[in-house]
Amino acid sequence: MVGSKQAALQSCLSTRDVDGALKICEELELEHVGQWEPAQVLPFYRVQLLCYVVNDLVNARWLWERMPDAVKQDPELIELWKIARLLWKQDPSAFSHILDPKWSQSNLGELMKLLLERLREKKLLLISRSHSSISLQSCSSLLGMSEAEAQSLCKGKNWEISGNYVKPISPPAAVEHDLNPDQLQALTDYVCSLDAR
Secondary structure (H helix, E strand, O other), X not given: OHHHHHHHHHHHHHOOOHHHHHHHHHHHHHHHOOOOOHHHHHHHHHHHHHHHHHHOHHHHHHHHHHOOHHHHOOHHHHHHHHHHHHXXXXXXXXXXXXXXXXXXXXXXXXXXXXXXXXXXXXXXXHHHXXXXXXXXXXXXXXXXXXXXXXXXXXXXXXXXXXXXXXXXOOOOOOOOOOOOHHHHHHHHHHHHHHHHO
């Protein structure tokens, strides 16, 4: 049972399928409920925690709370939990833990790369929405990379680099569609006719 799930999990990890990996881990967690040895389920808990860190920090916290104590003693899980806590606090030092070379030798390497990409995309979006100009040093610190790497990344986004400052381009604002009273009435009539059926 665990062996077949482990093969499916490896397939998901190699293709960066976070949702598929998370589904496998959640199913196993529900089936496990204290039936298997911690060593058998430990790889699944590692992946599940990392998947939550990538997409859903709140659920990462709840997973940590419900994990068996024997599983929580694993050094990799402790390190993943440390990353989750740093991300929760929005501490830029989380990048140094994510960039640790040990993850590249781990089966979690691809998910760590994905986490890093998503974090940087979120930070870039945040910078573009909140700054008209930011120092290259601050930008590189927020992105967890060297100033040269940050400068290259910003140039790739067509942001203006002027001396030691970066001028981000704001993303286009979402177009909001206002409903006029006639459209709202037509929608109400339609929903009421569905209810009457």
